[in-house]
Amino acid sequence: xxxxxxxxxxxxxxxxxxxxxxxxxxxxxxxxxxxxxxxxxxxxxxxxxxxxxxxxxxxxxxxxxxxxxxxxxxxxxxxxxxxxxxxxxxxxxxxxxxxxxxxxxxxxxxxxxxxxxxxxxxxxxxxxxxxxxxxxxxxxxxxxxxxxxxxxxxxxxxxxxxxxxxxxxxxxxxxxxxxxxxxxxxxxxxxxxxxxxxxxxxxxxxxxxxxxxxxxxxxxxxxxxxxxxxxxxxxxxxxxxxxxxxxxxxxxxxxxxxxxxxxxxxxxxxxxxxxxxxxxxxx
Amino acid sequence: xxxxxxxxxxxxxxxxxxxxxxxxxxxxxxxxxxxxxxxxxxxxxxxxxxxxxxxxxxxxxxxxxxxxxxxxxxxxxxxxxxxxxxxxxxxxxxxxxxxxxxxxxxxxxxxxxxxxxxxxxxxxxxxxxxxxxxxxxxxxxxxxxxxxxxxxxxxxxxxxxxxxxxxxxxxxxxxxxxxxxxxxxxxxxxxxxxxxxxxxxxxxxxxxxxxxxxxxxxxxxxxxxxxxxxxxxxxxxxxxxxxxxxxxxxxxxxxxxxxxxxxxxxxxxxxxxxxxxxx
Numbered sequence: 324x325x326x327x328x329x330x331x332x333x334x335x336x337x338x339x340x341x342x343x344x345x346x347x348x349x350x351x352x353x354x355x356x357x358x359x360x361x362x363x364x365x366x367x368x369x370x371x372x373x374x375x376x377x378x379x380x381x382x383x384x385x386x387x388x389x390x391x392x393x394x395x396x397x398x399x400x401x402x403x404x405x406x407x408x409x410x411x412x413x414x415x416x417x418x419x420x421x422x423x424x425x426x427x428x429x430x431x432x433x434x435x436x437x438x439x440x441x442x443x444x445x446x447x448x449x450x451x452x453x454x455x456x457x458x459x460x461x462x463x464x465x466x467x468x469x470x471x472x473x474x475x476x477x478x479x480x481x482x483x484x485x486x487x488x489x490x491x492x493x494x495x496x497x498x499x500x501x502x503x504x505x506x507x508x509x510x511x512x513x514x515x516x517x518x519x520x521x522x523x524x525x526x527x528x529x530x531x532x533x534x535x536x537x538x539x540x541x542x543x544x545x546x547x548x549x550x551x552x553x554x555x556x557x558x559x560x561x562x563x564x565x566x567x568x569x570x571x572x573x574x575x576x577x578x579x580x581x582x583x584x585x586x587x588x589x590x591x592x593x594x595x596x597x598x599x600x601x602x603x604x605x606x
Numbered sequence: 607x608x609x610x611x612x613x614x615x616x617x618x619x620x621x622x623x624x625x626x627x628x629x630x631x632x633x634x635x636x637x638x639x640x641x642x643x644x645x646x647x648x649x650x651x652x653x654x655x656x657x658x659x660x661x662x663x664x665x666x667x668x669x670x671x672x673x674x675x676x677x678x679x680x681x682x683x684x685x686x687x688x689x690x691x692x693x694x695x696x697x698x699x700x701x702x703x704x705x706x707x708x709x710x711x712x713x714x715x716x717x718x719x720x721x722x723x724x725x726x727x728x729x730x731x732x733x734x735x736x737x738x739x740x741x742x743x744x745x746x747x748x749x750x751x752x753x754x755x756x757x758x759x760x761x762x763x764x765x766x767x768x769x770x771x772x773x774x775x776x777x778x779x780x781x782x783x784x785x786x787x788x789x790x791x792x793x794x795x796x797x798x799x800x801x802x803x804x805x806x807x808x809x810x811x812x813x814x815x816x817x818x819x820x821x822x823x824x825x826x827x828x829x830x831x832x833x834x835x836x837x838x839x840x841x842x843x844x845x846x847x848x849x850x851x852x853x854x855x856x857x858x859x860x861x862x863x864x865x866x867x868x869x870x871x872x873x874x875x876x877x878x879x880x881x882x883x884x885x
Contacts, residue, residue, distance in 0.1 A: 376791040376792070376794075377762075377791055484648075513648055513818060514647060514818065514859055514862050514863065515647060515858065515859065515862050515875035515876070516647075517862070517864075518862040518864075518872035518873065518874045518875075519874045519876075521864070521872055522871050522872055522874065525871070540791065540792060541792075541864075542792075543821075543863065543864040543865040544864050546864065546865065547864035547865075547867050547872070548864075580793060581792065581793065584792045584793040584795065584796035585792055585821070586795075586796075586819070586821025586822055586824055586825045587821070587824060587825070588821055588824040588848060588860070588863060588865065588866070589824075590848050590849050592824070593824050593844055593845055593848050594845055596825070597828075597843075597844065597845055600828070603807065
């Protein structure tokens, strides 16, 4: 556990990720720099949102933080200890600390595995807990994320998208992680279901003092859930700051372009647009 | 007079467990040059009702309607050849996945020229010239080069521009866009929506925009139909809908927008229905 409440749960220093592009008859082999020297730190119980468009490298960064991929260079520190998965396989204890939730909940669940087994599997792999206790924990977690006890023996296809995302979140929480990496967790969901899942994430964060790294392209969701925001474009962190500062006064042209492109549901803006349109028609 | 007028449309699907009603007694009409948004969540039947109009539903679907007219003509019982004359010329459609809507084996130029030759009877050379004009109209950079590109060589936004170029190739009077920007980044979404609105004004076509995104509705629509579980919940002009939503479901949808969050928690649609029931 952290010695100091203000020391970051996860910290990155100069994270770089290169992907090798294989050569062919006509092209020389090369490298694509997906991330170029990213620095960040997230304190316990806080949410860092990583915002960017497709190809910006936001998911690459999420996979590095979730200990799935090793960065090409740079240092990742979890609970103030350097972690290098390229050199040393992470221990079960470290794996338990960091868990990930993906965008497509159906794609991240095995269609032939019952929900109860989905939830118990991390415990089988990472702990030596007896079967009866595993079952108790899984049943408790099913209730915690707002599902019913009878869902224990059902298969993923029997659930709606929102329920599946609850299952994915439940599985990520089975090992009592301190850090949850959420890669576009609500992008595939309907608006009303999105609201339910965002509420659930807020409740769970409060209850378990979870730290979130929340990857999203949706600025309205980010504004709702984040404490700090990092805007990333073409592998560079173009702007970083507290949510209030960033939304009140975006500095970088790319951030401003993102804001300008986000649709506004404000009544005054709609009135102005309708008036413009009527004027154009008459004119 | 309404360009497209549909009264009491019902679409049922025969499934293994019996008949499933996807669209339940919907009235839709769209006037010339109007932008109508049909908004709803997944399963609301918003796509199915328009696919029924286009005749693109599988054989398991049963379509009934009291009235289904386009420009005063009944379109519920068209023969295959009559339908071909209408669909793809007068009424065209674009879909959510632009890359999947194009044939990967042919160049985008071939695909748009095919439409021009078949629908407008243009010669090869005329079709090529018109295709280049259309590519310029939808803002594809370097049209002379891109016309020989295959879909996989273009980005998602560019593929959607190609789809739009194909859709407007025959100067349609009605364009149906089914979630045209859902798969795209927000900056690209803005470009595509701006393009659709510009073309809509330039060509004077009616546009039906099917979407789940209230932001897209706010930025484009003249009039809005809100659908939920196959039924129409509310119909209003865009300003009244956002200013004073009448139906509880619409109010629920608008308050579930994260940007409208007032407290720590987002109200959900089920909260709203519970509140309404308690009243």
